[in-house]
Amino acid sequence: MSNNKKYWKGVEELNDTPDFQLKKNNEFNEYLPAEDFLGDEGLLSNSNTSRRDFLKYLGFGVTAASLAACETPVNKVIPYVVKTDKTNPGVANYFATHYYDGFDYCDIVVKTREGRPIKIEGNKKSPYTQGAINARVNSSVLSLYDEKRFKAPQIDGEEVSWSKFNGELKGKLTEAITNGGKVRFLTNSITSPSTLRMVADLVAAHPEADIKHVNYDAVSFSSILEANESSFGKRAIPSFQMHKAKVIVGIGADFLNNYPSSLELTKQYALGRNPENKWMSKHYQVESSLSLTGSNADSRIPVKPSEQSKVVLALYNNVASMTGGETLSKVSTPFDERVKKIAADLVKNAGESLVLSGSTDVNTQILINAINNQLGNYGKTLDINVTDNTKKAVDSEVISLIKEMKTGSVDFLVISDVNPSYSLPSELSFDEALAKVKTAVVFASRPNATTASTKYIAAAPHYLESWNDANPKTGHYSIMQPTITPLFDTMQFQDCILNWMGSDLSYYKYIKQTWEKTAFGMQTKSSMFEDFWNNCLHEGYFRPSISNESVVTTFNGDLNAAASAAAKTNSGEWELEFYTKVGIGDGSQSHNPWLQELPDPISKMTWDNYVAMNPSDAREQGFATEYGEQKNADTINITINGVEYKEVPVIAQPGQAKGALSVALGYGQTIGKQNEIIGFNFYSAMNGMNASTSSVSFEATGNDYQVATTQTHQTVMGRDSVVRESDWNTFKNGSKDDFNPAHMLATHEGPMNVNDVDLWASHPVAAAGHHWGMSIDLNSCIGCGSCVTSCNSENNVPVVGKDEVRRSREMHWIRIDRYFSSAEEKLDESDRSYGAMELPEDNPMVVHQPMMCQHCNHAPCETVCPVAATTHSNEGLNQMTYNRCIGTRYCANNCPYKVRRFNWFSYQNYDKFADLNPAQDDLGRMVLNPDVTVRARGVMEKCSMCVQRIQTGKLDAKKEGRSVIDGEIETACSSACPTNAITFGDLNDKSSKVLERSKNDRAYRVIEEVGTQANVYYQIKVRNTENNLA
């Protein structure tokens, strides 16, 4: 049906009036002058603004306005078109590799998140280092994200492409070889079988040329190598089995910090120091400066450096006369009585003892060999057939290379992984020699003294971007694999050499080739090479199942010559020793702010090196003996071997031998993003490469110098509840009340245990679910600080710099409290005279006590926070809610352990920290752990017991439908501890190790009488003071 209906818009339309009709034809009701304007051609052409122009202006205007109004959006896109296998956002991947820089060797596991390495841990499966790690190794991840790294190879300071660089150098090398010229490689000790093979290949391929590889270690153990060559006909460093030694004598040997395979030694040392075993080793240390090792000794004799060799000789004579060996020329020292006692102890434990020396004097080391030989220790506590391969440098070879260079006969020199311009003594004038080399190329990852004057600088990758292999110890092989694609246009030393040799193999292929040829044949487990290779890569190491025949070596050497040389060491009124610090080591990582801010375990000093002096000496000389905060150190002008240093701070260091000074190596370089030089380079003052000298003089300048320490009070003030210690006899023969008495309170009902007197209801965590706790063994803790840097790395702890440390505002979540024994001890409970208790002894006993949030069940911090920003979890953790914190600092004041840290500034923005804090640039931020919040200004923070790791562990267990296995979750500190002093676990798990340790007789809680009910237990320190020397 059709519709004929008509609709009107209005009554006008219906009526259709003429007026309406007129309007209907006119679109616009009012008169518009558009026609007048547009119709008039003349007018239109006279107008400046045409319609097109108008549109242009409009378009431009709108664009300009919108551009001005908005910031350009910053788009950072992660190209994840095809997801990498096993790379899941939020899930960490772990890769086994190793760290080796000529100073430290460590088998490690690298944690990567979203493809970037963020944390380094020890490889617990490795039979060599057994998961031990030190601060230098676990901080090395930060060096990867160093802004100052070379981003491309350079020729004459200009960045060039690798093809140009390699082309040019390949030409130079070929030219040198064909002319029969001298080609030299100067590197740190190389343990890599593939690199050694490569050098050998190069030498073999060009018999016409003079090609030589020289090992150079800034801190060398040349004396041990040479001594063993003389004693056993083998230029090698023995391996040790310190855990079998009942008596350990260290003579100037800092074997827990700076010694061949020191990580292995640390593990072994801790094993022999457990008082719960049948025996506990007795450790004597004879040394000039208080080293990390010396601070752990049961009995310590401070001697001047020149006396060390005499002590060794006297020790030899005593041991020889007691065991019926030939005695040598007599020498008398002020310590004869003590040395005799040590010798007696050694002889009593012949074959179960170990004598070590760090001396750079070959004759002293020969005598050490003779002592160990006389005691029958070879084959038992040390083995010259199983050698340590990480220190191969022989000083004389380096010196002859420099001589060669000075004659101008070296045509081609490759320097890799070492910084000789910095670390060689100035008397060797390396720079002068380097200038005479026709072509010198330096492989370095960041600018240093050697790159400063070299034409060819090869940008080397960080070890986390490199392939390599290593054979650090006889029968132990490991692979270094990259954990990230190189961040910059870098190429490693070996790849370049292959390129210059004309090989089209990559170093990776070359390593595989080496392993296929050698290692693969040393095992029988895998029949396919790829299986074998993947397995080695996964495990990080390889141990041949087919072992080498052991070679019996006999000791022979000219002891009389050694003895007369040792007796003749120069002495002086003042003598000086060069040592390496725990944080900075040989200085190859001195640019790493984490390590600079790691307090020295002994002096607690950060960001500086200095001259250490005995406090009595310092008082005699009129130098300040207290320093830190606003107390400055006095400075001296010191001349060492003719090299003068001006305005060097002097620190009164208890434990330092009287008349002995010591200075740390590795300083005097630029740090982080700064251009400022920190500390003094004392390498230049070394005489040859001797670690000590008697040619030293100094004068006070009358000026002072600001120093930054994290601890300004040195003694424990007789506070038995803070640090508890006992001796071996009391511990073995006494009851708990003798060595670890419970705190009793006097109440009207008689004495009650402090834990039974409580106003509070017991915390519900004890009953159900998890109850996280920790146990720290003061006997195992050596104070190395590995836990501190591990925590920094795990928990994004900011670097605050020297000025802030001086203001006592370091942010470390875990610290190691170091207490010296007082000059005057408390007599009994009622003794209220504190007099000399504040002063440490001249040769003190040392205690290292790791201290972090104690996660008190009755936490004083929790009750005082007005906004409930810090609360107790139902798993026993004291937790911080950063979002809620308003920063009253009340909690920190009320913390009896003073472990809370306040964000005084915005460390990641404020320009004071621009040069220090890695989190202030895009590259440095890559090291941050995405699981841990970066704390804002004005917020309190503290140890969370790595709650993110606990969560991950719980989730993993949940996914697998099981409960958490004891030991599965580790905190950053417990996993980094090379001596397993820290145990973390669930106190509600009846079979957990932490529960067992918290219940043993040595367990106590710090200041238990305050009633905080801490979840962190400590085990008292037991010293083996039996037969101790007065």
Place this chain on the structure above:
Amino acid sequence: MHQEAAIREPLILGEKTYGEITDDVMASVVGKANKSWWIAIGIASVMALWGIGCILYLLGTGVGTWGLNKTVGWAWDITNFVWWVGIGHAGTLISAVLLLFRQKWRMAINRSAEAMTIFAVMMAAVWPGIHMGRIWLAYFVFPLPNQFGSLWVNFNSPLLWDVFAISTYFSVSLVFWYIGLIPDFATIRDKVTHAVPKKVYGLLSFGWTGNAKAWNRFEEISLVLAGLATPLVFSVHSIVSMDFATSVIPGWHTTIFPPYFVSGAVFSGFAMVQTLLIIMRKVMNLENYITIKHIEYMNIVIIVTGSIVGVAYLTELFISWYSGVEYEAYAFINRATGPYWWSYWAMMTCNVISPQVFWFKKLRTNITFTFFMSIIVNIGMWFERFVIIVTSLHRDYLPSSWTMFHPTFVDIGCFIGTIGIFFVLFLLFARFFPVLPLNELKTILKSSGEQYKKNTDH
């Protein structure tokens, strides 16, 4: 009407008439400010501006601009806070407690003492604010309903009690003070001729008519507020003391703190009243109202409270030994002989030893000496808080963490700033507000026929 024996010395000297009282009080309001006022406010403003600058720098950069550290988390900030709160105690004590005890002499001093209280509490309130790491989140301390579920403030925290105590004290004091001002504002409104002040004082006086009903209500509300304010006088500083007393830090963890703090606060409050009034009576010619007698009475309060404080100090020392607690004992040995010994002995000298000279009538009625002593007491009380806060914190349980506190220029600047702001406010008060309760004063004017005759004889 107030009755007093004819032989008793009158509280208002100079044989004033009602009209003269009004004129004397209003002299500063209607007259022109003299040179010394301009100089005083000039100096105070410079101090205030410098302090505000320091505070802005502090807020912009971080609490790290102060000298605090990992061990000493509070130092000058909370010292100043407690010091100002303490000063703020005298006003309410004078107006409320003395009102309840019908101490008529209070009338000459209560107005300015209360003004001082208000301004001191304002200055005190600055400190907990700016000492926060994140002042922009200061509202977290209020129990506000929110969307975060069960997120609530922590009622266990003495700092939260402080929030309530101080804000209550401030509001009650302010209301009390303002109620007292209303009739006096009305008097000024009626006296001034210029239109603008008339309008302003008119608004301030809330339409006061002065009829009997109004006076009746005025008296009643004063009594009610006095009843409310009296417990506050004791509660505020008790609660402030609990910031320390409820903690576990040796030297803080002390049950004696509440009475000790309250008497200390009254002690310092009266000293500050002395400081201010001795100048004011001179500059504003109010010697007839604020007489030697008032000064002597206040000195007696100072000697009593000072002695209470002294007993408290000695009790603390005794208990630290008697308790047998190692840390407690060391805390007090350290106070007296440690690196901050000078602050301890400054406190002892200024607060305990020096006020004892007021046992001599000659000295306690000597104006110059009283002024000098009031400054000494103010310094001593500042050191008392410094000693309690800094010397307890800087060496507590673990010797490894022992540090010193070193103030920075920002610490000093902020403190000087609050003094400056306080004086600016007080000087403005002296210039524009009736500094004496002129209507109330008239109730204690001794008038007799003799005097009337004398006046009319002229």
